[in-house]
Amino acid sequence: MSNLAIQVCGLGKQYHIGHSRQSYTTFRETLIDVFAGPVRRARSLIRGQATGAAELDETFWALKDVSFEVQHGETLGIIGHNGAGKSTLLKILSRITEPTEGYVDIYGRVGAMLEVGTGFHPELTGRENIYLNGAILGMTRADIHRQFDAIVDFAGVEKFIDTPIKHYSSGMALRLGFSVAAHLEPEILIVDEVLAVGDAEFQKKCLGKMGEVAGEGRTVLFVSHNMAAVMNLCEKSLHLRAGQIVHYGSTKDVVEAYVSQSDEVPGSNLESRMDRRGNGRFRFYRFAMRNTAGEFVPTLISGEDAEFLAFFRGERPLNMKSVQVSMKVVSVWGERLFTVYNGFSGDTFEGNLEAGVFVCHVPKLPLAPGRYTVSLWSALGHDEIDWITDCASFDVVAGDYYGTGKAPDIQTHGAMLLPHHWSLSVAEHERQ
Numbered sequence: 392m393s394n395l396a397i398q399v400c401g402l403g404k405q406y407h408i409g410h411s412r413q414s415y416t417t418f419r420e421t422l423i424d425v426f427a428g429p430v431r432r433a434r435s436l437i438r439g440q441a442t443g444a445a446e447l448d449e450t451f452w453a454l455k456d457v458s459f460e461v462q463h464g465e466t467l468g469i470i471g472h473n474g475a476g477k478s479t480l481l482k483i484l485s486r487i488t489e490p491t492e493g494y495v496d497i498y499g500r501v502g503a504m505l506e507v508g509t510g511f512h513p514e515l516t517g518r519e520n521i522y523l524n525g526a527i528l529g530m531t532r533a534d535i536h537r538q539f540d541a542i543v544d545f546a547g548v549e550k551f552i553d554t555p556i557k558h559y560s561s562g563m564a565l566r567l568g569f570s571v572a573a574h575l576e577p578e579i580l581i582v583d584e585v586l587a588v589g590d591a592e593f594q595k596k597c598l599g600k601m602g603e604v605a606g607e608g609r610t611v612l613f614v615s616h617n618m619a620a621v622m623n624l625c626e627k628s629l630h631l632r633a634g635q636i637v638h639y640g641s642t643k644d645v646v647e648a649y650v651s652q653s654d655e656v657p658g659s660n661l662e663s664r665m666d667r668r669g670n671g672r673f674r675f676y677r678f679a680m681r682n683t684a685g686e687f688v689p690t691l692i693s694g695e696d697a698e699f700l701a702f703f704r705g706e707r708p709l710n711m712k713s714v715q716v717s718m719k720v721v722s723v724w725g726e727r728l729f730t731v732y733n734g735f736s737g738d739t740f741e742g743n744l745e746a747g748v749f750v751c752h753v754p755k756l757p758l759a760p761g762r763y764t765v766s767l768w769s770a771l772g773h774d775e776i777d778w779i780t781d782c783a784s785f786d787v788v789a790g791d792y793y794g795t796g797k798a799p800d801i802q803t804h805g806a807m808l809l810p811h812h813w814s815l816s817v818a819e820h821e822r823q
Contacts, residue, residue, distance in 0.1 A: 396610040397461040401493035404454040453479040454634045464608040468625035476634040477614045502577025513557035524571045538574045546570040573600045579610040618646050619789040623796025659783035669775040673705030675767050678783040694792030697756045704746035711740035716749045719766040722806050757808040759799045760789045
């Protein structure tokens with residue numbers, strides 16, 4: 392017997408854009424158009440210009456030739472930049488939107504949380520909307536009644552359960568909507584990037600609940616820009632770009648491919664920088680980063696090994712034995728976060744070189760998601776060779792630094808991540 396939960400074959404969704412509505416016209420303008428219109432259109436055709444609906448009717452494919460399968464009990468992450476087609480895919484899977492081509496087979500009851508307050512009636516109370524949503528999902532009144540207290544408790548809206556939804560804040564509606572979708576025991580739970588709206592504590596509860604649902608052998612489809620949550624929760628992932636699947640497989644492989652994508656080999660050209668100090672025995676001319684696979688990338692992942700590369704060249708060979716090099720990393724607010732320096736690490740260089748690349752390997756990158764700026768410095772003894780301030784920027788996306796699926800937020804928790812461990816001791820208290 393097949394264990395399929397979802398089968399997607401050749402799925403495509405086309406939208407028509409660019410249509411304009413005919414504005415109101417007077418009777419005189421209508422008469423003029425009747426007699427003069429054919430002449431204008433003929434002239435346009437002679438010039439090779441489109442007319443009428445032909446120039447207004449444009450189409451684009453939000454999804455094109457998407458195929459994949461999800462087994463019962465699997466958790467699938469769906470990632471991609473804004474506009475990649477993620478939400479369109481979930482709307483088709485949730486039967487909100489019909490596909491233009493291809494088909495979807497779903498084997499099981501679906502619970503979907505796609506937008507804040509999806510399926511809520513603003514005039515009904517929270518209590519009434521719970522029963523309404525449950526009925527839409529195919530639950531009996533007895534089933535809903537059995538889960539009612541757990542739904543309300545999880546959402547934290549006990550005081551407002553008999554208040555119309557239109558008076559709820561977006562956060563309250565979000566919490567109640569997710570709670571309904573998760574507690575009414577769907578065999579397939581589909582969750583869009585709704586967690587970005589909730590506070591940190593609620594995000595933690597949502598991730599815990601999705602992990603619990605997955606642990607019970609139910610199927611979860613999860614769209615998120617939080618790579619730590621995706622990596623911790625999902626066994627497999629697919630990466631959408633421009634409506635097509637570009638990567639599909641193990642979450643680790645897909646996430647690494649996603650953050651390393653770029654139309655060209657990334658790197659900052661430093662040759663044009665004139666605001667530099669030093670005697671110029673050599674000059675830094677390029678800065679770049681590499682990931683664990685040795686690929687040049689524009690973006691790094693928290694908790695993953697990273698390499699920073701400073702390319703240099705001079706006019707004549709230089710004995711590298713006494714050369715010093717360092718890189719300073721600061722936040723977007725100008726706070727110095729750390730400096731990596733070969734004098735600290737005790738590393739020395741060999742050879743008489745005219746050009747080369749300094750490579751700094753940073754295991755388990757200890758930076759929270761955000762943007763950072765780099766300054767490069769080099770010296771020979773006490774003589775500065777090249778020093779460029781704020782020469783490049785790079786982005787870090789959330790990774791599973793702590794192995795718990797929880798990614799610290801730079802604004803709330805700070806930029807630096809530290810390995811640590813907590814314990815509880817009664818003996819320490821008694822010794823005081």
